[in-house]
Amino acid sequence: MDQAIFTRYLSGKARIFWQLIICEEVTKSNATFLNACEILNRLSLYADIGVMAYEQLSIIDHIKELREKRNAVILAHNYQRPEVQDIADYTGDSLGLSKMAAATSADVIVFCGVHFMAETAKILSPEKKVLLPDMKAGCPMANMIKPSQLQALQDGNPHAKTVCYVNSSAEIKAMSDLCCTSSNAVHIIRQAFDEDDKIIFVPDKHLGNYVSSQVKHEIILWPGYCPTHIKILPEHIHDMKEAFPNAEVLVHPECYFRVIELADKALSTGQMLEYVAQSDGMAFIIGTERELLYRLRKDNPGKTFYHVTEYAVCPNMKKITLEKVLASLKHMTGEIMLSDEVIHRAGRSIREMLKYSQ
Ligand code: SF4
Numbered sequence: 001m002d003q004a005i006f007t008r009y010l011s012g013k014a015r016i017f018w019q020l021i022i023c024e025e026v027t028k029s030n031a032t033f034l035n036a037c038e039i040l041n042r043l044s045l046y047a048d049i050g051v052m053a054y055e056q057l058s059i060i061d062h063i064k065e066l067r068e069k070r071n072a073v074i075l076a077h078n079y080q081r082p083e084v085q086d087i088a089d090y091t092g093d094s095l096g097l098s099k100m101a102a103a104t105s106a107d108v109i110v111f112c113g114v115h116f117m118a119e120t121a122k123i124l125s126p127e128k129k130v131l132l133p134d135m136k137a138g139c140p141m142a143n144m145i146k147p148s149q150l151q152a153l154q155d156g157n158p159h160a161k162t163v164c165y166v167n168s169s170a171e172i173k174a175m176s177d178l179c180c181t182s183s184n185a186v187h188i189i190r191q192a193f194d195e196d197d198k199i200i201f202v203p204d205k206h207l208g209n210y211v212s213s214q215v216k217h218e219i220i221l222w223p224g225y226c227p228t229h230i231k232i233l234p235e236h237i238h239d240m241k242e243a244f245p246n247a248e249v250l251v252h253p254e255c256y257f258r259v260i261e262l263a264d265k266a267l268s269t270g271q272m273l274e275y276v277a278q279s280d281g282m283a284f285i286i287g288t289e290r291e292l293l294y295r296l297r298k299d300n301p302g303k304t305f306y307h308v309t310e311y312a313v314c315p316n317m318k319k320i321t322l323e324k325v326l327a328s329l330k331h332m333t334g335e336i337m338l339s340d341e342v343i344h345r346a347g348r349s350i351r352e353m354l355k356y357s358q
Contacts, residue, residue, distance in 0.1 A: 059322045063087055066329040072108035074325065075100055075121065078269040079289040079317040080112050087322065088112060091295060093270035094120070094166045095181040095357060098350065101125050110328060111336075112320045114139040119170045122336040123346045130336040133324035137316050139167055141254075144224035145203040147171045153200055157220060160198040163189060164349065167226075168203055170338050174345035179353040182207055182253045183268035186214045188356045193217060206230070210253040210260055229254035231311040232287050237262040240285045240308055247306060250275065251287030263287060276300055289314050 064087075067074060075097050076088035085091045090100045094117060101109055101121035108129045111118035116139055118132040150172055154162060164176040165185070173179055180188045185207060189199060195216045201208035203224030212219040232255050241249065241262075250272050251263040260266045267275055269292050276284060276296055286293055287308040296305050328334045338346075 059326050060087060063322065063326050063329060066326070067110075070108045070329060070332075071106050072110055072329060073100075073104050073106035074110045074112060076320075077113035077117060077317065078273075078295055079291045079314050080320060081291065081318060082294045083322055084112050084320055084325065085291070085294060087325065093181065093183060093268050095183050095268070096270050097121070098124060098166070098181075099354065101130075102354065104128075108329075108332075110325060112325065113137070114142075114316050116142045116167055116169060118336045119338065119346075120166060120173075120350060122338055123170060123173070123343050123350055126338075126340075126343045126347075129332065131328045131332065132334045132336060133321075133328040134319040135334050137319040139316060141203055141224050141226045142167045142169055142172075145172060145222055147175060149222075150175050150200075150202060153202075153220070153222070157198060157200060160200045160220060161193055162200045162202070164202050165204050165207055166350075166353075170342050170346045172202065173349050174342050176202075176349045177352075178356075179346075179349040181268060181353070181357075183271050184353065184357045185211045185253075188353060189215050189217060191356050192352070204254060206256060207253045209257050210266060213257070226254040228289055228312055228314040230256060232256070232259050232308055234258045234262055236309045237285070237287070240306060244283060244285060244306055247283035247285045247304070248279070248281045249285045249287065249308075251308070252289075255287055259287060272296070273299065276303065288312065289317065291317070 074088045076085050076091045077097060078091060078093055092100065097113065097117060098120050102124040104125065106128065108131065109121050109125060110131045110133065111121050112133065114137045115132060118130050122130040145168065162176040163178050163180055164172050166179055166181045178188060178192055189211060193199065198218045198220065200220045201211065202222040204226065205221045205223050206225055208219055208221040229252055232251065237249060237259055249263040250265050250267055251259055252268065253260065253266045265275065269288060272286070272292065273295065277299060283304040285306045285308055286296065290307055290313045293305045293307055
């Protein structure tokens with residue numbers, strides 16, 4: 001029987017079953033009409049939850065089946081929905097995902113993240129099919145600089161080297177000398193350039209500012225920013241520290257510099273996962289996107305995590321759902337296409353980054 005028909009059949013059966021129970025409950029307890037309504041509401045809610053859980057299970061089974069059939073690998077960023085993280089073969093930050101994309105022997109990469117991440121996977125594995133389950137899952141920060149704007153900045157600073165944060169389009173990467181992630185930006189700039197080199201850093205001014213505080217190089221910033229991380233404010237850190245004085249504060253370098261200054265550490269999501277796993281600390285205030293806490297809690301069941309503010313949620317990352325992963329694998333939709341030239345030039349700046357990150 002077709003999956004959808006079976007689901008509907010089961011849903012109908014579940015309702016009839018619950019209605020029978022309701023009749024019995026009502027008779028047994030001699031309940032008033034209002035009690036009966038309450039029981040009815042509650043039981044039909046349980047029925048809905050049961051059917052939803054069944055539907056999700058069948059989607060997961062179907063995804064697993066297609067993953068095998070297509071020889072596909074599912075990569076998910078740490079900010080993805082919990083159920084998407086759970087179905088992934090690998091979950092990680094931009095650097096970890098780039099390495100996985102470069103190393104996989106799968107024919108198809110289903111990238112659960114945002115557009116620039118899937119592009120990066122395509123650049124590193126051009127012979128593979130890279131699918132983004134929702135083509136509208138973009139990163140506003142990556143869209144904050146256009147090639148023509150970077151060209152103007154480079155023309156105005158002809159001797160400067162260009163470093164692009166991985167959160168940038170393939171065209172911007174193709175125009176850069178080096179790519180970096182939040183976990184390796186400081187290390188890469190120290191290793192790759194002389195201290196008197198001038199550096200154009202795009203597009204994130206907050207990460208650029210943080211890098212600038214850690215290196216001696218002159219850094220020219222572009223005014224891009226992450227709309228999710230700038231929702232984390234100094235007052236949130238103050239309030240949380242007051243409420244949980246024994247907790248360590250870990251924030252992402254995409255936050256305001258004033259927020260970073262108040263934290264114990266500024267770390268990428270991958271670094272936060274490593275740091276927490278090795279730390280003797282038992283409680284942490286986490287200053288990044290909400291879904292990292294899912295992974296932190298899963299990996300560290302004995303430790304406590306507080307999200308710094310409920311507003312730090314990236315709606316773009318949440319566009320990927322199990323249903324869209326299934327549809328993408330089923331119909332092979334959402335394929336990332338890039339020209340050979342962009343793949344070649346952008347690949348150079350990403351491979352340089354990987355060389356410095358080994
Ligand atoms: S969290 Fe910020 S940088 Fe990351 S995808 Fe969302 S908008 Fe872009």
